[in-house]
Amino acid sequence: MKTILTIAIIGWVSLSIFAQTPPNTKPQFAGGDKALVDFINNTMRYPDEAQKQRWEGKALIAFTVNEDGTLANVRALKSSSFIVLDNEALRIVKMMPKWIPATENGVNKKEMVVLPIVFDLSRKDILFK
Numbered sequence: 001m002k003t004i005l006t007i008a009i010i011g012w013v014s015l016s017i018f019a020q021t022p023p024n025t026k027p028q029f030a031g032g033d034k035a036l037v038d039f040i041n042n043t044m045r046y047p048d049e050a051q052k053q054r055w056e057g058k059a060l061i062a063f064t065v066n067e068d069g070t071l072a073n074v075r076a077l078k079s080s081s082f083i084v085l086d087n088e089a090l091r092i093v094k095m096m097p098k099w100i101p102a103t104e105n106g107v108n109k110k111e112m113v114v115l116p117i118v119f120d121l122s123r124k125d126i127l128f129k
Contacts, residue, residue: 022103022105022106023103024102024103024104024105025100025102025103026102026111027065027099027100027101027102027111027113028099028100029096029099029100030069030097030098030099030100039092039096040092040117043092043095044088044092044117044119045088046088046119046121047084047085047087047088049084050082050084050085050088050119051121054121055080055082055084055085055119056119056120056121057079057080057081057082057085057118057119058078058080058116058117058118058119059076059078059079059080059085059086059089059090059116059117059119060076060077060078060114060115060116060117061074061075061076061077061089061090061093061114061115061116061117062074062075062076062077062112062113062114062115063075063093063112063113063115064110064111064112064113065099065101065102065110065111065112065113066101066110067101067108067109067110068098068101068108069098069099069100069101070098071093071094071096071098071099074090074093074094075090076089076090077114080117080119085119088117088119089117089119092117093115093117099113
């Protein structure tokens with residue numbers, strides 16, 4: 001009887017150690033951060049007017065990643081100070097494919113993301129119109 005009780009206690013302790021809940025995760029661009037940077041760089045078209053005027057800046061674009069990975073409620077949270085740059089940042093995000101959604105206790109959930117889009121004329125990896 002004592003042996004059976006000891007085995008039962010060891011089994012219960014082992015189960016509680018190994019039976020962990022899945023980790024909570026944040027939304028992620030499919031392919032990771034490098035793929036996100038590549039997508040932005042390959043999709044960005046520096047607006048003509050901004051090139052001529054030498055406008056640069058950073059727009060903070062907010063959006064919701066839904067449970068199925070689709071993006072919704074895309075908006076400029078903080079302007080770059082130039083509407084043409086903000087519009088280009090919005091266009092880039094609206095073109096993005098589905099993301100990997102956030103999870104909580106192993107279940108997909110909606111979560112807001114804030115993504116900075118930087119416009120810098122000295123960069124060589126972006127395409128100009």
